[in-house]
Amino acid sequence: MGKIALQIKAALENVEELKTIHPDYAFMLKLKCTGCGEVSDKWHDIVESQTFPGKTGRSENNYIAKCKMCGRENSLDIVKGSNASYRDYDQGKFKSIVVFECRGIEPTEFTPGESWIVKVKESSRVFDNIDLSEKEWVEYDEKIQQPVEISDMEFRFTNVK
Ligand SMILES: [Zn+2]
Numbered sequence: 120m121g122k123i124a125l126q127i128k129a130a131l132e133n134v135e136e137l138k139t140i141h142p143d144y145a146f147m148l149k150l151k152c153t154g155c156g157e158v159s160d161k162w163h164d165i166v167e168s169q170t171f172p173g174k175t176g177r178s179e180n181n182y183i184a185k186c187k188m189c190g191r192e193n194s195l196d197i198v199k200g201s202n203a204s205y206r207d208y209d210q211g212k213f214k215s216i217v218v219f220e221c222r223g224i225e226p227t228e229f230t231p232g233e234s235w236i237v238k239v240k241e242s243s244r245v246f247d248n249i250d251l252s253e254k255e256w257v258e259y260d261e262k263i264q265q266p267v268e269i270s271d272m273e274f275r276f277t278n279v280k
Pocket of ligand 1: 152153154155156157186187189190191
């Protein structure tokens with residue numbers, strides 16, 4: 120049981136703000152059952168605006184499933200209000216962009232996928248529906264006549280109190 124933050128780090132060029140289409144963004148995670156240690160090879164989509172009922176029907180969660188190995192029902196939720204964007208002044212540093220409340224499971228891997236939004240620095244230009252599957256992205260903004268770029272993306276999970 121605990122809260123785990125997803126932190127990202129990236130190099131930005133002419134990017135003021137990088138964010139997801141919260142609360143409809145699908146965080147793609149690989150999950151580990153902390154009961155038996157089983158790591159599923161599958162990517163799971165965790166979306167704050169989507170919830171599913173558990174077996175007991177007592178609560179709804181952003182993710183709930185029985186572990187295939189030990190049969191335990193595990194769940195995970197995105198902590199409301201934990202969503203944050205990555206900004207130009209965060210460059211080169213790890214920053215938490217979301218916190219997961221984990222019950223019986225923990226994330227082991229994250230892949231950024233699609234549906235990111237980039238606000239260009241010193242420009243009114245906003246690029247949306249950006250695909251960061253390759254962990255990098257580059258475009259050209261005619262207004263500032265400069266490339267807009269995201270590169271060197273790294274991810275890690277950290278325990279939060
Ligand atoms: Zn298990």
